Amino acid sequence: GQQLNQSPQSMFIQEGEDVSMNCTSSSIFNTWLWYKQDPGEGPVLLIALYKAGELTSNGRLTAQFGITRKDSFLNISASIPSDVGIYFCAGLLWAGNMLTFGGGTRLMVKP
Amino acid sequence: GAGVSQSPSNKVTEKGKDVELRCDPISGHTALYWYRQSLGQGLEFLIYFQGNSAPDKSGLPSDRFSAERTGGSVSTLTIQRTQQEDSAVYLCASSLAPGNTEAFFGQGTRLTVV
Numbered sequence: 001g002q003q004l005n006q007s008p009q010s011m012f013i014q015e016g017e018d019v020s021m022n023c024t025s026s027s028i029f030n031t032w033l034w035y036k037q038d039p040g041e042g043p044v045l046l047i048a049l050y051k052a053g054e055l056t057s058n059g060r061l062t063a064q065f066g067i068t069r070k071d072s073f074l075n076i077s078a079s080i081p082s083d084v085g086i087y088f089c090a091g092l093l094w095a096g097n098m099l100t101f102g103g104g105t106r107l108m109v110k111p
Numbered sequence: 112g113a114g115v116s117q118s119p120s121n122k123v124t125e126k127g128k129d130v131e132l133r134c135d136p137i138s139g140h141t142a143l144y145w146y147r148q149s150l151g152q153g154l155e156f157l158i159y160f161q162g163n164s165a166p167d168k169s170g171l172p173s174d175r176f177s178a179e180r181t182g183g184s185v186s187t188l189t190i191q192r193t194q195q196e197d198s199a200v201y202l203c204a205s206s207l208a209p210g211n212t213e214a215f216f217g218q219g220t221r222l223t224v225v
Binding site for chain 2 (some may be wrong): 033042045086092098103104
């Protein structure tokens with residue numbers, strides 16, 4: 001089946017720093033999604049990307065759908081303590097197919 | 112309700128007992144996923160339902176695990192003869208597919224097998 005490699009697995013950064021994480025796949029996806037999971041909660045959708053090359057922002061978050069359709073990245077600018085959590089990427093080939101999730105990036109922010 | 116609802120939120124069971132976990136997806140969502148998440152780990156895919164199609168059960172870890180979805184809505188994940196390694200958070204997600212691919216998660220059921 002399709003595999004998503006998400007990196008880094010974990011990050012420990014200072015408050016105020018920018019963060020970058022990415023997902024790569026050996027095969028193409030037509031949709032990329034980024035989720036954040038707070039401790040003790042289910043993942044919550046942050047950004048959805050539907051077109052190759054698309055760059056989308058949501059506040060301090062920016063995500064891009066790679067032009068090859070095999071990768072995506074998520075940037076967080078000026079991190080704050082509430083950014084702590086696990087970030088997951090997910091890819092979808094076609095509507096009706098199954099979502100494939102990356103292994104997650106655990107973000108820890110030091111005040 | 113407006114979101115995906117899972118029950119119970121917490122379940123403690125004795126080793127060897129059977130448990131049933133319930134998921135109420137968002138009304139009208141045709142796709143439903145079950146995932147398992149061990150402490151601090153990623154999402155382990157278990158099973159996927161899409162409309163009236165046969166479910167994708169490829170992620171179920173053993174024949175002690177089964178799931179059904181009645182009437183295309185509520186889903187129940189059953190674990191028989193629970194083992195300590197089954198302890199995890201079980202997450203359900205649904206999406207309005209085809210046409211809308213964004214999946215929405217419930218809060219999860221934390222299962223502890225003692």
